[in-house]
Amino acid sequence: MYENFKFDVIFRTEKARLGELTTPHGVIKTPAFIFCGTKASVKGISPQQLKELKSQIILSNTYHLFSYPGADYIKSRGGLHKFIGWDKPMFTDSGGFQIFSLGHGSVADEIKGRRSGISTLCKITEEGAIFRSYWDGSIQLLSPEKSIQTQKCLGADLIVAFDECTPFHSSKKYTELSMERSHRWEKRSLDEFIKLDNGDQAIYGIIQGGIYSDLRKRSAEFINSNNFFATAIGGTLGSTKEQMYEVVEMAVKDIDISRPIHLLGIGGISDIFRGVDLGIDTFDCVHPTRIARHGGALVKNKYRDSKVREHINLKRSEYANDDNPIELDCDCPTCCSFSRAYLHYLLKANELLALSAITIHNIRFMNRLMEEIRQGIFTSSLNEVKLRWC
RNA sequence: GGAGGGGUGGCCGAGCGGUCAAUGGCAGCAGACUGUAAAUCUGCCGACGGAAGUCUACGAAAGUUCGAAUCUUUCCCCCUCCA
Numbered sequence: 001m002y003e004n005f006k007f008d009v010i011f012r013t014e015k016a017r018l019g020e021l022t023t024p025h026g027v028i029k030t031p032a033f034i035f036c037g038t039k040a041s042v043k044g045i046s047p048q049q050l051k052e053l054k055s056q057i058i059l060s061n062t063y064h065l066f067s068y069p070g071a072d073y074i075k076s077r078g079g080l081h082k083f084i085g086w087d088k089p090m091f092t093d094s095g096g097f098q099i100f101s102l103g104h105g106s107v108a109d110e111i112k113g114r115r116s117g118i119s120t121l122c123k124i125t126e127e128g129a130i131f132r133s134y135w136d137g138s139i140q141l142l143s144p145e146k147s148i149q150t151q152k153c154l155g156a157d158l159i160v161a162f163d164e165c166t167p168f169h170s171s172k173k174y175t176e177l178s179m180e181r182s183h184r185w186e187k188r189s190l191d192e193f194i195k196l197d198n199g200d201q202a203i204y205g206i207i208q209g210g211i212y213s214d215l216r217k218r219s220a221e222f223i224n225s226n227n228f229f230a231t232a233i234g235g236t237l238g239s240t241k242e243q244m245y246e247v248v249e250m251a252v253k254d255i256d257i258s259r260p261i262h263l264l265g266i267g268g269i270s271d272i273f274r275g276v277d278l279g280i281d282t283f284d285c286v287h288p289t290r291i292a293r294h295g296g297a298l299v300k301n302k303y304r305d306s307k308v309r310e311h312i313n314l315k316r317s318e319y320a321n322d323d324n325p326i327e328l329d330c331d332c333p334t335c336c337s338f339s340r341a342y343l344h345y346l347l348k349a350n351e352l353l354a355l356s357a358i359t360i361h362n363i364r365f366m367n368r369l370m371e372e373i374r375q376g377i378f379t380s381s382l383n384e385v386k387l388r389w390c
Numbered sequence: 391g392g393a394g395g396g397g398u399g400g401c402c403g404a405g406c407g408g409u410c411a412a413u414g415g416c417a418g419c420a421g422a423c424u425g426u427a428a429a430u431c432u433g434c435c436g437a438c439g440g441a442a443g444u445c446u447a448c449g450a451a452a453g454u455u456c457g458a459a460u461c462u463u464u465c466c467c468c469c470u471c472c473a
Contacts, residue, residue: 038426061426097425106431108423120427134427165425208424234425244424271415271424286426293429294422317419347429348417355429 001194002229005157007260007281011378012313015252015279018377021260023089023157024200028056030260031276031373033267033366034091034284039064039086040074045085045287045358045363053332053364054371057088057158059284062150063095063342068135071153079155085307085308090156091284094147094189094232096182096206099129102166105191107265111168111239124164126181144188148203152196160232162187163206165264168236175210180209183222190226202229204262213250220254230260233280245274246337252278253348269298269310269369270340270390276373276382288366292358296345298365300389310390312340314358319344332364 006022014232019030035042035050038061042050050058060080065071077083080090103121104110122130128143147162163182166175169368186205193203205228209215223231233251248263255261260281266272267285275283288298295315303326312319314324323333326343334343334357346354369389378387 036426043426045431059425064426065427091425093425098427100425101428106423106426106428109431112422114432232425237424262425267424283424285424286428287424290423290426290428290430294431296423306438313421315420350429375391 001199001227002199002202002246004199005229006228013377013380013382014277016276016377016382017281018277018374019241019260019281021281024234024302025087025089025147026056026159027241028089028282029374029378030281031272031370032056032061032282033272033288033370035363035366036061036284036286036289037084037285040080042359042360042363043293044352047084049360050086050363051088052359054367055088055281055363056367057091057282059091059093059094059158060154061095061098062147062154063093063098063131064108064134064144065154066095066142066150067131067140070091071150075153075155079153081155083352089095089158091158092151092154092156092160093284094151094160094162095129095142095266096147096160097165098142100167100352101122102131102134104167113169124181126184128162128185128385145192148192150188152201155200157203158204158230159193160204161186161193161206161228163208163234166208166210166235168211168239170210170236171211172210172215175208175212176215179208179210179215179219179235182206183219186228187221187226190228204228204230204232206232206234206264207251207255208253210236211243216247216251220251224254224256228259230262231255232264232284234264241268241271241375244271245278248280249278252280255279263331263373267366272369273382273386274390276377288362289359292356292362295358296362297343297358298362299327303327310316311362314340314343314354315347316344325339326358327365328359330361330364330368332361334358334361334364 004024007018008020011018019031022027035058037058040060074083103119120132128141131140133140144162151159162185164178166178207219207223207224209219237247262282263275263280266283267287291311295313296311296315298311319340324338327335372385376382
């Protein structure tokens with residue numbers, strides 16, 4: 001198994017490590033950031049642009065593509081890579097996060113106790129999760145087997161076992177029962193994966209256990225003892241940044257470090273530095289691409305307008321007369337030709353170009369961040385890099 | 391010339407005797423967003439004040455009424471139809 005996959009650690013300092021994750025569609029230099037193209041598209045930009053911005057890998061989502069246009073459809077189009085015109089590595093998430101997000105809303109809403117809108121999650125059973133489709137309202141069951149079969153049809157290089165992403169507001173008892181069910185689901189995912197395996201995919205197991213160190217330890221041991229190619233850290237990571245770092249640290253402690261380690265759903269700049277310090281190899285997050293569509297351009301600390309934000313909000317009126325690019329030292333196409341004033345105007349005028357232009361900057365920003373982090377590990381100067389970016 | 395319909399906060403547009411400083415929407419000003427139901431969501435948005443509150447407001451003026459954006463009269467201005 002995993003004969004077409006390989007993970008080599010090239011260099012390490014303390015826990016941080018520089019690696020190469022080999023897949024049938026190429027090598028991913030780690031630490032790496034994975035951009036979210038949930039519905040088989042990174043919103044607003046093309047695979048060609050992603051490549052020009054030096055992106056290594058993108059992610060799509062099982063739940064969304066399962067609901068529409070369907071796994072068989074994408075398979076009959078030749079798989080995701082061919083369908084969307086992307087020949088580099090791909091990752092698919094299993095749909096486990098949607099058990100959380102469709103049941104509880106966004107991470108922030110859940111942590112802050114805000115009521116989310118109408119839930120389209122109907123029920124979680126031992127068999128799987130029952131959803132009302134976001135697409136057509138029909139009732140659908142997503143089970144471990146179904147998730148793996150779907151991910152097989154989609155054809156991403158790296159796929160993920162089906163789990164339940166537990167919310168922050170759940171008791172230890174619920175977290176434990178959910179974790180145990182996730183373990184059974186993950187075992188079923190692995191069995192289904194092995195049954196269908198033809199060498200072109202590798203599967204991640206996910207560590208659950210919420211904010212509880214004993215549960216995280218048990219979960220890590222479970223994943224280690226099964227033949228997953230790699231390990232992802234999932235579930236709630238707590239309600240504050242500090243708690244998140246603690247949870248990641250406790251989760252990472254018992255992971256088999258010969259396997260690649262992915263941190264699900266995290267993409268803040270300082271979060272990535274902390275993750276890298278703890279030995280995380282890959283990250284994925286909607287944040288860079290989502291805030292771009294809301295007018296947020298990621299910037300290094302010297303360009304910020306707020307102590308708490310890692311981006312500037314180009315919708316703010318102060319940018320109306322700012323002729324500088326988002327960042328003076330950025331090499332992205334947006335910074336090479338557009339001023340903050342123009343981007344501000346495009347946002348106000350509701351022009352679609354604003355969304356893609358800022359997305360382009362944020363993607364290049366994340367890729368440059370990861371390039372510098374890799375360089376920083378290699379030259380043992382990660383702290384200096386961090387001072388520039390955080 | 392005849393008949394009718396209107397004028398409401400930056401704009402559009404509800405309200406047609408008290409619960410109206412006035413529903414909505416847009417624009418404006420902020421905020422949020424971390425395995426994407428997200429080009430989304432939330433808050434503020436007459437003036438002064440931290441707030442209680444005070445003042446000025448529904449074309450203009452005069453009235454009726456305990457009370458008027460809402461009723462009456464006159465005036466000004468718009469629009470539609472007929473000649």
